[in-house]
Amino acid sequence: MKIINFMGQRKLAMAFSAILLIVAIGSLVTKQLNWGLDFTGGTLVEVHYSETANLTEIRGLLEGGTFDGAIVVSFGSDQDVLIRLPQGHSDKSGPALVELLQDNFAGTVELRRIEFVGPQVGDELREQGGLAMLLALGLVMVYIAFRFQFKFAVGAVSGLVHDVIVTLGFFSVIGLEFDLTVLAALLAVIGYSLNDTIVVADRIRENFRKLRRSDPVEIINISLTETLSRTLVTSLTTLLVLISLAVFGGEMINGFALALIVGVAIGTYSSIYVSASTLLLLKVNKEDLMIPVKEGAEQEEVLP
Amino acid sequence: MLNKYPLWKYLIVLFVITIGLVYAAPNLFAPDPALQITGENSAQVIDEAILSRATRALEEAGIEHFDELIDENGRNALIRLRSAEQQLTAQARVQRALGDGFIIALNLAPTTPSWLSALGAQPMKLGLDLSGGVHFKLEVDVEAATERRQEYYLNAVKRALREKRIRGMVSMDKQGRVVARFRSESQREEARSLIAENHPELTLERLDEGDNFSVRAAMTEQTRSEIADYAVSQNLTTIRNRVNELGVSEPLVQRQGKNRIVVELPGIQDTAEAKRILGKVANLEFRLVANMDAPASDKQQFEYRSADRAGMKEWLERDVIITGERVSNAQASFDQNGRPNVQISLDSEGGSLMSRATRNNVKRRMGVLFIERKYRTRYEQQADGTEVAVKIPYDERKLLTAPVIQSALGAQFQITGLDSPLESSELALMLRAGALAAPISFVEERTIGPSLGAENIRLGVKSVQYGLALVVLFMVLYYRVFGVFAVVALSFNLVLLLAFMSLLGATLTLPGIAGIVLTVGMAVDANVLIFSRIREEIRDGRSPQMAIHSGYDAALSTILDANITTLIVAVILYAVGTGPIKGFAVTLSVGIVTSMFTAIVGTRAMVNLFYGGRKVKSLAIGGPKS
Numbered sequence: 021m022k023i024i025n026f027m028g029q030r031k032l033a034m035a036f037s038a039i040l041l042i043v044a045i046g047s048l049v050t051k052q053l054n055w056g057l058d059f060t061g062g063t064l065v066e067v068h069y070s071e072t073a074n075l076t077e078i079r080g081l082l083e084g085g086t087f088d089g090a091i092v093v094s095f096g097s098d099q100d101v102l103i104r105l106p107q108g109h110s111d112k113s114g115p116a117l118v119e120l121l122q123d124n125f126a127g128t129v130e131l132r133r134i135e136f137v138g139p140q141v142g143d144e145l146r147e148q149g150g151l152a153m154l155l156a157l158g159l160v161m162v163y164i165a166f167r168f169q170f171k172f173a174v175g176a177v178s179g180l181v182h183d184v185i186v187t188l189g190f191f192s193v194i195g196l197e198f199d200l201t202v203l204a205a206l207l208a209v210i211g212y213s214l215n216d217t218i219v220v221a222d223r224i225r226e227n228f229r230k231l232r233r234s235d236p237v238e239i240i241n242i243s244l245t246e247t248l249s250r251t252l253v254t255s256l257t258t259l260l261v262l263i264s265l266a267v268f269g270g271e272m273i274n275g276f277a278l279a280l281i282v283g284v285a286i287g288t289y290s291s292i293y294v295s296a297s298t299l300l301l302l303k304v305n306k307e308d309l310m311i312p313v314k315e316g317a318e319q320e321e322v323l324p
Numbered sequence: 325m326l327n328k329y330p331l332w333k334y335l336i337v338l339f340v341i342t343i344g345l346v347y348a349a350p351n352l353f354a355p356d357p358a359l360q361i362t363g364e365n366s367a368q369v370i371d372e373a374i375l376s377r378a379t380r381a382l383e384e385a386g387i388e389h390f391d392e393l394i395d396e397n398g399r400n401a402l403i404r405l406r407s408a409e410q411q412l413t414a415q416a417r418v419q420r421a422l423g424d425g426f427i428i429a430l431n432l433a434p435t436t437p438s439w440l441s442a443l444g445a446q447p448m449k450l451g452l453d454l455s456g457g458v459h460f461k462l463e464v465d466v467e468a469a470t471e472r473r474q475e476y477y478l479n480a481v482k483r484a485l486r487e488k489r490i491r492g493m494v495s496m497d498k499q500g501r502v503v504a505r506f507r508s509e510s511q512r513e514e515a516r517s518l519i520a521e522n523h524p525e526l527t528l529e530r531l532d533e534g535d536n537f538s539v540r541a542a543m544t545e546q547t548r549s550e551i552a553d554y555a556v557s558q559n560l561t562t563i564r565n566r567v568n569e570l571g572v573s574e575p576l577v578q579r580q581g582k583n584r585i586v587v588e589l590p591g592i593q594d595t596a597e598a599k600r601i602l603g604k605v606a607n608l609e610f611r612l613v614a615n616m617d618a619p620a621s622d623k624q625q626f627e628y629r630s631a632d633r634a635g636m637k638e639w640l641e642r643d644v645i646i647t648g649e650r651v652s653n654a655q656a657s658f659d660q661n662g663r664p665n666v667q668i669s670l671d672s673e674g675g676s677l678m679s680r681a682t683r684n685n686v687k688r689r690m691g692v693l694f695i696e697r698k699y700r701t702r703y704e705q706q707a708d709g710t711e712v713a714v715k716i717p718y719d720e721r722k723l724l725t726a727p728v729i730q731s732a733l734g735a736q737f738q739i740t741g742l743d744s745p746l747e748s749s750e751l752a753l754m755l756r757a758g759a760l761a762a763p764i765s766f767v768e769e770r771t772i773g774p775s776l777g778a779e780n781i782r783l784g785v786k787s788v789q790y791g792l793a794l795v796v797l798f799m800v801l802y803y804r805v806f807g808v809f810a811v812v813a814l815s816f817n818l819v820l821l822l823a824f825m826s827l828l829g830a831t832l833t834l835p836g837i838a839g840i841v842l843t844v845g846m847a848v849d850a851n852v853l854i855f856s857r858i859r860e861e862i863r864d865g866r867s868p869q870m871a872i873h874s875g876y877d878a879a880l881s882t883i884l885d886a887n888i889t890t891l892i893v894a895v896i897l898y899a900v901g902t903g904p905i906k907g908f909a910v911t912l913s914v915g916i917v918t919s920m921f922t923a924i925v926g927t928r929a930m931v932n933l934f935y936g937g938r939k940v941k942s943l944a945i946g947g948p949k950s
Contacts, residue, residue: 021863068775111766115595132776134595138767140463145902152900156893163889201835204897204905208842208912211893215846215886219853222882250856257798257852258845261791265841268790270783272453276838 026244026292027237027300033293037182044189053192056199056275057135059142063105063114064135066095070127073101081124087117096271100132111136149203153184156210168221169309171302176217179287179295183213187283201276209283212258216251216291223247224299228309236304240296248292255288326869327936329929337929340921341816347823350436350447356391357408358433359418362400364425369398374422378403381421387414404433408774416713424700429572430591448826449574450590451833451907452770454784456777457590458598461768462559464583469555469762470548472671474500476652477523477541479672480735484522490515501542503531512537554653555762556583562757563587566601580902584767595771606696608648608758612681613689613726614639629694629722629754638726640691645681648695650674654755656748657738664748665740668755675735683732691726694758695719724754784837791841792818795848803855805944809930810851813922817847820918825911833907843915849886850923854879855945868940876928883924887916 057064075092078101082090087105095102105113114134122129157177165173187209191198223243231239259281266277361370361378375392378401382389388406395401405414411430419428432455434447452459474496481502482494492506492515504519506512516528516539525547531538543551560579567575567587576588592598614623623639653669670678682690699715706712727739742748795814799807821840825832858875866874894916897909935943 066776068773111599111769112596114769114771130773130775131771132773134769134771136766136769138461138463138765140767141461148900148902152896155900156896159892159896160889163892167885200905201838201908204835204901204908207893207897207905208908211890211912212846214889214893215849218886218889219882222885246860247856249859250852253802253852253856254846254849257795257848258842260794260798261787261841261845264791264794265787265838268783268787269838269841270780272780273783273787273834273838276835280842 021245023238023241024245024248026241027296028241030293030297030300034297037290037294040186040189041182043193044185047189047192048185051192051195053188053198054195055142056197056202057104057137058200059146059198061107061137061139061142063109063111063117063137064133065103065105065114065117066132066134067101067103067118067121068130068132069099069101069125070130072098075101078103078121081120082117087113087120090117100271107139111138145200152207153210156207157181160210160214164218164221168225169304171299171304171308172221172225174302175295175298176214176221178298179217179290180210180213182290182294183209183283183287186286187279190282191279196278197275199275201273202279205276205279205283208280209287212280212284213287213290216254216287217295219250220244220247220291220296224296224304225309228304228306234306236300240299244292244296251288251291255284258284326873327932329932329936333925334929334933337926340820341926344816344820344823346440346443347445347827348819350434350440350445351822351826353435353437353447355432355434355447356404357411358405358431359403359411359414360400360429360431361403361418361422362427362429364427368425370394370401371398374426375401375403377421378418381417382414385413385417387417389414402431402433419701420703420713427568446826446829448822449829449831450777450781451831451836452588452590452772452777453834454777454781454832455590456772456774457588458592458595459768459770459772460587460589460598460602460766461580462563462585462587462602462764463767464552464556464559464585465763465765466552466555466583469551470543471500472652472762473543473547473551474502476671477502477526477543480522481519481541483672483675484518485515488514488518490518497540499542501540502526503538503540505536505538507535507537509537512539515539552583556585558756558759559762559764560585561753562606563602565757570598570601585764591774595769599766603764606648606694606758608651608724608755609693609695609721610645610647610678611640611643611691611693612645612685613691614641615688626691626693626721626723629724630750638691638723640693640723640726645690646670646674646677648758650677651755651759654752654759656745656752658745659738659740663740664742664745665738666742666748666752666755667736667738670735672735678733678735678737682729686729686731689726689728692724692755693721694724694754695721725751780834784834788837788841788844791844795844799848799851802946803851804946805934806851806855806858806927806931807946809927809934810848810855810923812930813851813926814844814847816926817915817919817922818844820922821911821915824914824918828910828914830910830914831907835905835908836911839908839911839915843912843919846890847915847919847923850879850883850919851927853883853886854923854927858943858945862943862945868935868943871943872931872935876924880924883920887920891916 073094075094079092082092089106091104093102094100103117114136118129118131157180161173161177164176184206187206191202220243223246224240227239227243231242233239262277262281262284266274266281269277361374363370375394379389379392387410389403391404393402405411415428415430436445436447478494478496481504485492485494485504490511492504492511494502494504497503504515506515512530519526519539519541520528523541525544526541527544529540531540556579560577563585564577567577567589570589570592572589572592574590578586580586587602589598618641622642624642625637625639628634628636650670650673651668652671655667657665657667659665696719697717698720699717702714702716703711704714725739727741739751742751796811799810801807803810821843854875857879858871861871861875862868891913894909894913898906898913901909
């Protein structure tokens, strides 16, 4: 089998990652995220019109009155309308809004859903989400440090942080709504990307122990080449189902699917380049991976 | 011999798959839309006559129904309907025909064949986003409850000092602590020990400022959290009681975090009605039992509330001693002899009213009334001939208990002579429900229309189908015969996943379906790992049998590591997340566990059956020819 020189391009990959991270962080700082209702609080109403809904008419109807500041958009089809009221409207405004729409429309306006989130809930949720993410990263790091070695833990976690920031950045740049399901998707991305990283790390460890060669770059290249087909096949099958979810799953699950698609794609890249490059940066070597019990035995032999 | 499983291993695989098929099967049977009829009061028996009144109303409206059933103890009846669209009309018709006093709930009746339900197999419950309904998140105003308790301590300390004739200034500081100021140290010490005796739960501090000797009483953190806990659980019980009135077949009332309560009402569309009932206030009245010779104008007759004293009545005086606002706590407990009782605490004003009323009435009896706001429905003809239901509120007063007053009562007293701990806890619960609860507010509300729910199911199932089809196609093309093994294992993984979730009683939500879809994509990973290993081994020149053997062996630790770390993430998701995130975490973690079984043990069994124990020249595993 031909060994692909992955690590030869690692400078290039690092530059690419750096650009991705700068763009992502830059956008997160300046543009921030388009927080969904779960986080901002407010009221959201989805209705289904029996005929094509006239958005301009609906906007005119809501302007100036009690529902001033409402954002009206179509949702999926031209008969489905989504209306968002900012924070400050009472929990009774949702049903009142639906009634108003029905009164001004000859056909039927069917209520699909009303969501009202009070101001207290959003902040807590953001805190909780951040906490969950940090906790996940922390525990994963401990597990890998325990099962592999500390340098691998750093490599894996830097890959994960890279994936999370880039995915968040993607949502920020495109301006997609960031709601609770997207947060769940982000945590799933951590799980998935980790899966990939571990498989690669496992092979690197095996090769460090098995192969006589000791050049870390060469060993990592061999390991990445050996796992490449598996990495691509798994990413492909996962992407296949995610695309199916994005296409057929409906509007409510779209953000979730999209976050995962971006996350899986970037996670595949990062398990090859970010985690492995970090290992090289940390100067991983054969001694790091000797099985502890044997290590002692070998030392005794080396002594004159 | 390489690659041969002993018989028992095949049997285990077969056994697990059979169990999986049995417990996943109920999900294939679509439930029937149904109406459930129960009496508003638990003594109401549903009999054939009531049922036939209901079915006649349905027939008049031309609504098709079948398989009517009254349960064994006559508590409720179930009518199945042919079409879900007619469910709401049917509910209104039956309610109209039976009148008030009956709760007509929308229900989905499972159609699980009896031999399956006999094995305990049940279909998964659907979350609100799939079934439609209302989700409320309520916040209990714990601050208000704490303030009330501070007020109570202030008054209690004032009263105690007055009774003992200790002169001092009692006030409350900004932190809600009670500060009592005295002229002399001896007065302070006397007051201090008095407070310590009456309220051991308070922490006391001495403060000396010039000529003033003060003692400051503060609630401990523990007391504070107890008050918060009490306020939340009190609201929780009252809300549970009220939700039953809403006519929901499977409501969920759950505490969430420190001071939140989540209420989920599947099938409900009318949020205004739901909120009205949830926010309803119950109350209590303490009144003396009327003397035999009292004139009729001074007394009123009330029925007992509990079912086992149904029909029994009692005459009470018209004068009310105190109402529920004065009750600060009621707790089921035991006396020195281990007999059940209920300890009642009143606020200071309640205490003095109670002592004034009972001082001269020892040996008489005192009745406790439970007051609930109820609604009577009246049907009014509109000008255009349509009928509208108008709800007219009224207060229903029923007697909880009428014990004998043994001595003059104060702010603390107890009700004894109860038959069982069950009775005492029920009485305490009703007293608490009637007492003024900490105020609640709605902080989150989600309504999902039934059509959206149905659409979510349809789209979810569709994306699972297409996703699965794509993966099957790819795997078979890429890994040939081994791909077929992986695909069969994947299908059984789905079956096991469904079976597990049904057995756990997990609720299926839209994010849950997304979790299933993701599992389909990721579950093949274990097989991909194994198959790539086998291909490598073949390239290295191993014999097919050896390649299979060492391929499975070498991939095992990788698979375990990869799955355990993902499981860590899923568990954190479950622990930290709420609502939709939890649903996703459950399917993801169950999916990881089942996929490890099917992908490692399941495919190995198939491979061993197919290739094991014979001479094999080459494996149909795809990839470059070696």
